Amino acid sequence: MNNIIQTKAITKIYSKDGNITVKALQDISLEIEKGEFVAIMGASGSGKSTLMNIIGCLNRPTGGEYFLEGENVNNLSDDDLARIRNSKIGFVFQQFHLLPRTDALENVELPLLYSDRSDISKLAQKALEIVGLADRIHHYPAELSGGQQQRVAIARALVNNPEIILADEPTGNLDSRAGLEVISVFQQLHAEGKTVILVTHAQEIAEHADRIIRIKDGKITGDERVRNPLNAREELQNIPEETEVTQ
């Protein structure tokens, strides 16, 4: 088996005010192979973000087991989880989460600060080249458009050369053209062999992936292959250039 991610009957229960408990995830069992491009789809409050946080080792399940590359994550310490997030996982968030008053290069270098690498700025520069921002390395987030900011964030997710890219509504704050540009970067990474997991509520975004897993009320309600995934780059050619708003 080539499963990079395997969950066995994962549950996540939040307790609020002591008595009231919320079941965010119930009995989630899924397998994701190395190199897949998976979209996790669901409405807000469906538990898709909770699932992504657990897959990304930011959070632990209340019940069930989670294997990452065959390793049972339940048995690991917080520091081990931090090490996994640093080396195996790259996060992309809806709100970009770039550090203000810090230029693109330094933002991309951030994960490397916590690794043992030494050629930090070279690696960061390379990651920015991959996302097509080689000419913007010394721009501050405030000087970049939303799409460019998200691409900086993707470069930051890539810089440690992780196995898995986890993106939580990465196009949620972008117009359609910038959104497609971001998706095209993910498709490119997928083509290069990375495992990409995209969390979204939008069908038209999800259809760029190979596989869609649907979640509702903390349960998996569907898991299907996409027969003909949309190609973001082709779509971009049909949208006029001016749509991108530069801030």
Add this chain to the structure above:
Amino acid sequence: MKIFRLTTNAFKGLGKNKMRSFLMMVGIIIGIATLIVILSVTQGANKKIMARINNFGPNAIMVHSGGGKMRGPSSVSEANLTQQDLHDISSIDGVKIVTPFQVKLNMPIKYQSQFTSATVMGVMPDWADAWKRGASKGNFVGTEDVELLKKVCVIGQTVKKELFADINPIGAKLLIGKVKFKVQGILQKRGASPGGSDFDNLIIIPFSTASRRLMNQPKYIAMMRVIVDDPSHLKVISRQIGQVLRHNHHLASQEEDDFRLTSSTQIIKMIKGVSNTLHIFLLLISGLSLIIGGIVIMNIMLISVSERKKEIGLRKAVGARSKEILLQFVLESLVVTLSGGILGFIVGILGVKIMELLTNTPAVVSWEAFVLAFGFSFIVGIVFGVQPARKAARLDPVEALR
């Protein structure tokens, strides 16, 4: 390598919020600056005390006529020490020199049309050994001068300057009171007397001349200076001198001393008593500023942790361990306090220099002061930085990123 990166990061963070960083530093700057001023002034004062003790002589005991509290030298008018006292003290074990001298303060001195006033002392030739101070030019008082009640004098540098300016005074005749004296030497310069007055505004004449011809005190001796063989014997010998004098002066046990004994230990006490209150007050200011500065830093750091929740969450998401977040925030607080400490050190030195110019008090800036400034800044940074840093380190990344 990692810690180096985190440190440079902390410095960069400081630069990104210049106003906030400066406000955080103010308390530390004031605290450290005050500390430096206190230390420098104290050390300057200590140096002065040591100089005075050296002037006084670390192995000397002064015997004054008349009881009561310690003050300046005893004048001939209150003289009550006898030749018998002198003899008995000289036979105490460990006493190397006992030299009697007569003192009269503020005597009018005249040379041609120039007037001044000076302290006049009638001394024996061994006064020079007892004070390690003789004539820098000409001759000191000799045995023959004392035997023959000669009207000769040795003048101090201040007297020379007042009366003679650039003229060579040796051989000149001046009037002390109404008696004419011939200048036969100039005293070595000494600076401050043990009591703090100008020890160069002094005229030395033979003991016998002073007693019989100038001060009209043929029977009693105003003061004696005793030199002991070793400073550690000061206490014991002082006590013995006290016993001898009480016995010779027929004092009953309930009667107070009619003499005073001073040694270097008492001089230290007297000088230190004055400056201590001020130092305690300044130390209090310094300590309070450092504590308040630390609390300000802690407050701003706590606010900063709340403001930067997203940043902390992100750092954790990309792989920062809790202890690395802790380290980052402690380093940020240390960078603030250490920078504040260095600025405070500079401000303190400037303050010391200004004080030196304004008040003419000597101050000594030492490397100990720098180490202390650095140490205190470090301690404040750790003590008040750890709590906010722990708060940051404990943040749950999922919550923080929401």
